[in-house]
Amino acid sequence: MWPYLFVLPAVVAMGFGFVFPLVSVVRNSLYAGTFYQIQYVGLGNFRALVDDNVFVHSLTNNLRLLLTVPVMTVLALLIAVVLHDGVRAWRVHRSAVFLPYILPAAGIGLAFGALLQFNGALNQALRVLHLGFLAQDWLGSPRLAIWSVGGVVVWQQLGFGVVVFLAALLSLPNEVVEAARVDGASWWQIQTQVQIPQLRSTIEFFVVTEAITVLSWVFTYVYVVTGGGPANSSSVMEFYIWRNGFAQGSVGLANAAAVVVLVLAAVLIVVYLRLRRAPENPGGVL
Amino acid sequence: MWRQVLLIAVTIAALAPLSFMLLTSLKTPQDYAEHPLGLPSSPTLSNYVSALTEVPTLRWAVNSLAVTVVAVLVSSTIAALAAYAVAFGRFRGRSIVLSSAIGFIMVPPVVLLLPMFVVMVNLHLVNRLWSVMLFYSCLLVPFAMFFLVNFFQSVPRELIEASVMDGAGPLRTLRSVVLPLSRPALVTIAVVNAVWAWNELLVALVFLQDESQRTLMAGLTLLQGRYVSNQPLVLSVAVLSIVPVAVFYLFTQRSFVRGLTAGMGK
Numbered sequence: 001m002w003p004y005l006f007v008l009p010a011v012v013a014m015g016f017g018f019v020f021p022l023v024s025v026v027r028n029s030l031y032a033g034t035f036y037q038i039q040y041v042g043l044g045n046f047r048a049l050v051d052d053n054v055f056v057h058s059l060t061n062n063l064r065l066l067l068t069v070p071v072m073t074v075l076a077l078l079i080a081v082v083l084h085d086g087v088r089a090w091r092v093h094r095s096a097v098f099l100p101y102i103l104p105a106a107g108i109g110l111a112f113g114a115l116l117q118f119n120g121a122l123n124q125a126l127r128v129l130h131l132g133f134l135a136q137d138w139l140g141s142p143r144l145a146i147w148s149v150g151g152v153v154v155w156q157q158l159g160f161g162v163v164v165f166l167a168a169l170l171s172l173p174n175e176v177v178e179a180a181r182v183d184g185a186s187w188w189q190i191q192t193q194v195q196i197p198q199l200r201s202t203i204e205f206f207v208v209t210e211a212i213t214v215l216s217w218v219f220t221y222v223y224v225v226t227g228g229g230p231a232n233s234s235s236v237m238e239f240y241i242w243r244n245g246f247a248q249g250s251v252g253l254a255n256a257a258a259v260v261v262l263v264l265a266a267v268l269i270v271v272y273l274r275l276r277r278a279p280e281n282p283g284g285v286l
Numbered sequence: 287m288w289r290q291v292l293l294i295a296v297t298i299a300a301l302a303p304l305s306f307m308l309l310t311s312l313k314t315p316q317d318y319a320e321h322p323l324g325l326p327s328s329p330t331l332s333n334y335v336s337a338l339t340e341v342p343t344l345r346w347a348v349n350s351l352a353v354t355v356v357a358v359l360v361s362s363t364i365a366a367l368a369a370y371a372v373a374f375g376r377f378r379g380r381s382i383v384l385s386s387a388i389g390f391i392m393v394p395p396v397v398l399l400l401p402m403f404v405v406m407v408n409l410h411l412v413n414r415l416w417s418v419m420l421f422y423s424c425l426l427v428p429f430a431m432f433f434l435v436n437f438f439q440s441v442p443r444e445l446i447e448a449s450v451m452d453g454a455g456p457l458r459t460l461r462s463v464v465l466p467l468s469r470p471a472l473v474t475i476a477v478v479n480a481v482w483a484w485n486e487l488l489v490a491l492v493f494l495q496d497e498s499q500r501t502l503m504a505g506l507t508l509l510q511g512r513y514v515s516n517q518p519l520v521l522s523v524a525v526l527s528i529v530p531v532a533v534f535y536l537f538t539q540r541s542f543v544r545g546l547t548a549g550m551g552k
Contacts, residue, residue: 003375010368017424024401104485216394
């Protein structure tokens with residue numbers, strides 16, 4: 001009997017915090033109106049979403065942010081293999097690279113919001129370095145703003161990749177590398193042909209996790225760094241949901257957009273769970 | 287050689303925005319307007335004085351702390367009980383409970399936000415810290431449970447059996463055998479979840495709209511619009527929001543690494 005009592009609070013918490021809202025949001029996406037007065041519209045909200053340029057643009061921006069994933073993966077792998085070589089003071093470098101990842105994105109975002117102003121510190125620094133031609137209106141240009149957000153995402157999330165890859169490298173057996181070295185393999189050959197292939201499941205984990213992140217966990221960056229602007233040009237789906245649901249009262253659209261986010265995230269979550277169960281990745285629930 | 291250069295460049299890139307923040311917070315608005323880059327011409331703590339007197343920074347920090355402590359304690363307790371049942375008990379639905387927890391870890395909060403807001407309106411909890419405490423506590427359960435199940439499974443079964451033979455009930459076995467052996471895991475989960483709760487913005491922004499009820503992150507975003515021409519003041523509050531996390535990180539770095547690499551299997 002006792003196991004049921006022990007899991008009960010967790011089942012209640014997950015039922016209240018996950019199952020109930022997931023079911024509600026799907027059901028509510030078929031209704032229009034305010035929080036208090038609703039009307040069944042079938043798939044009408046979804047049709048309205050497709051016709052709403054701001055939504056399509058927000059979705060496109062999320063997809064653009066997906067490009068940060070390969071960038072982060074390659075950079076993080078490179079930094080991790082270099083750190084793993086036992087370069088002087090590697091622990092200090094690891095701590096510094098990881099630090100941004102755990103800091104609050106809201107606080108960091110404010111700093112970047114100031115740093116990236118047209119007359120801000122970044123452009124000033126570029127001019128001082130005689131690279132003034134690279135100076136841009138990072139946040140004020142509708143074309144650039146989302147990429148500036150992407151830059152902040154890379155800056156903050158990179159350390160996560162480095163730590164995860166480094167941990168995986170440290171768990172690899174040393175003998176293979178020694179054997180390759182005896183056979184006369186160069187440093188690059190050892191990294192790209194021996195070490196990195198062994199990180200395959202870790203790389204997959206990181207790619208899927210970051211893909212979920214840039215599709216559905218970037219609200220704070222957009223809200224704080226660009227406010228979705230200029231003129232919605234850097235809006236993402238989460239920002240669209242927040243604006244329609246809480247600032248403009250178009251709850252039906254917001255619910256439908258939330259279902260779109262859910263479907264995209266669910267696809268990736270399923271991929272992620274599959275990867276975990278892959279035969280190369282034994283260990284029961286892991 | 288190039289490796290050392292690469293690492294130094296990466297470290298500078300990681301720390302530069304943070305030092306910009308810190309240096310700006312020590313400038314007067316005029317000084318910042320003239321020289322956004324570089325050292326303050328005459329460093330001043332006046333922004334920090336304003337941050338603590340003109341802005342309700344302390345109030346927000348206390349709110350954040352309260353939310354964080356409650357969410358971590360409640361979610362860890364719930365998760366520890368469930369993880370013990372999943373790891374050592376036999377019951378119907380065991381694998382469903384565990385696999386739903388694993389699936390929920392990655393569910394983005396924005397998807398849950400609209401229905402939860404309606405619930406909070408109906409419970410009259412909007413603008414009260416309880417709304418955020420309640421929702422955070424639920425959101426943190428899946429990862430905490432998943433993490434603890436993995437750790438509990440490494441506790442030798444003989445110890446559990448011995449404790450049961452001595453006549454200890456499940457609650458006592460959990461408290462006096464399993465939890466003491468799981469201290470590193472409990473610390474890890476508390477650390478990772480505490481930082482998550484302290485840093486969270488979206489839920490707090492929606493549930494807590496009154497100025498005095500905000501958490502530090504939700505409060506910070508108010509300042510942005512209010513002090514457009516006083517970046518140094520805004521960034522001094524931002525620094526104050528970051529310092530607790532950075533200090534915490536210095537002391538708990540190892541737990542972080544353990545917590546974050548837990549998700550990836552092997």
